[in-house]
């Protein structure tokens with residue numbers, strides 16, 4: 001018998017075209033390459049200049065998500081006028097995909113959506129695969145037990161041309177979350193608590209593997225939320241071992257194996273989980289039953305507190321970090337020791353590859369059903385994909401949002417990075433279900449409180465940062 | 474697009490902030506470009522100009538606007554530099570501005586990889602090393618250091634030098650101009666063998 005191995009190690013070994021040697025990185029094969037409009041044009045240019053073909057268009061999938069409008073009245077023609085630059089970038093993706101025979105879900109396509117929402121939704125991302133994309137939240141796909149990570153544009157070119165990447169083997173980091181979550185505490189709270197604990201550089205050089213009862217108990221979409229924000233903890237990838245929940249989620253999806261191939265695939269996938277006795281380079285454990293709804297107060301995702309807590313005092317911050325801490329509070333116009341609960345807000349954003357899937361919308365709708373959003377508050381609900389949008393419209397969720405006074409939008413990245421015109425005005429506060437509260441991320445001068453869809457929906461009702469448990473009780 | 478890099482001497486622009494994310498290095502509004510050029514004016518634009526607008530008024534106390542650091546070609550930054558988004562526009566903007574190297578106690582993984590592919594050297598130093606460099610620049614903004622990639626050393630302001638770690642392959646590529654894509658393309662036979670032994674379980678064109 002071979003020695004016990006981790007899930008990461010098993011996937012890594014399966015994809016070695018050439019192993020790492022002293023001085024040379026490994027050559028790692030890529031099973032699925034996801035592409036979007038923002039980080040690909042320069043890579044295609046590089047191929048054109050060198051007259052190279054795309055090696056495996058059949059393992060490549062492109063979508064438009066980052067700069068697409070979410071206002072249903074804006075079509076391709078209008079976009080040309082409103083946003084000529086963004087439009088030109090979308091046209092470029094279209095031309096590049098046509099030239100190389102890469103399937104592309106362009107505006108108007110029913111399969112279009114945020115790249116990290118559609119991958120699992122279509123069954124394209126599968127256990128044991130290597131998945132890459134010129135996008136740091138590619139870590140999302142680790143929820144199905146795939147080794148998935150973001151790459152730069154030069155590397156996008158490498159994968160287009162060779163289907164391979166030059167990589168050094170990262171270390172492994174087990175993040176164990178034991179126990180059962182309390183009412184009102186969800187996947188987003190787990191990952192915000194993990195990042196608050198480890199720090200935003202805590203996972204640098206590592207791949208997280210999330211284990212423990214609280215992780216096992218999550219549905220697939222909750223697992224995606226957790227893996228999505230691995231990069232916010234500094235880890236390029238986050239993994240969760242595939243299990244029956246994973247297989248039930250994937251079965252029957254358009255790109256998942258079918259028939260006899262399905263049986264064979266599941267047999268194989270069952271061999272992937274980390275063996276008993278396998279060693280991680282590092283391990284940390286959190287008590288899931290002690291977690292509370294989390295909210296960020298600062299300008300990086302590690303600056304998070306339980307919603308009933310207060311912004312730390314200066315002396316709780318290490319001296320060398322105090323200047324950055326103060327800079328963040330200045331930007332947020334908050335004081336040390338201040339409570340966030342009850343803080344008036346201007347906008348609520350439910351969306352992004354972290355929290356825009358069907359179950360996220362169900363969670364938000366359950367809080368908003370039969371209630372109204374606060375006067376003067378802007379509430380955007382942006383589904384992660386066209387498929388999620390259609391399902392929510394069929395099932396009446398969309399109507400719940402509209403009745404409550406929220407804006408129901410087209411699928412896309414939207415206010416997560418504010419490239420498409422959906423953005424905060426300077427000085428505005430938002431409770432957002434996205435993944436980054438960096439300065440200006442949601443619009444220049446905008447201030448972001450990251451939280452779960454439950455917290456976002458509760459805050460939408462009151463117009464203030466609100467503990468969902470108070471609204472529900 | 475590797476640029477060769479062997480040895481560089483210059484002064485430093487101090488940015489004593491931790492966790493500088495790539496959204497600050499180059500905001501998303503600059504990501505609509507389809508080439509690599511023209512990003513220098515967007516570099517740190519939200520910290521550099523009033524309302525983040527390069528046409529607008531420069532914020533006088535931001536390091537890149539201070540006359541004494543106008544010629545600096547080395548960025549001396551706080552811990553965990555380049556975290557967040559994978560955008561390679563971040564090193565493109567830094568290189569476009571004229572930076573040749575970034576010194577910090579640590580770098581985010583994707584930023585490090587992107588920087589080294591664009592001839593921007595990332596130089597990790599210890600906390601003490603970092604503190605002494607910040608002190609030296611505060612005392613004399615013209616303080617120069619020499620980064621020697623061949624020897625993997627950083628000369629220290631008070632005399633002496635310290636060695637630094639760099640990925641050996643990236644170092645080799647920077648020193649002799651090896652093109653990483655070319656290196657991968659040369660592995661075509663091994664890639665073909667791998668593909669023959671591992672038939673794909675997916676066809677994205679079937680969706």
Ligand code: SF4
Pocket residue numbers: 065066114115116135137352353354412413414416417434435
């Ligand atoms: S939703 Fe936000 S984080 Fe996710 S891919 Fe889009 S821009 Fe990136």
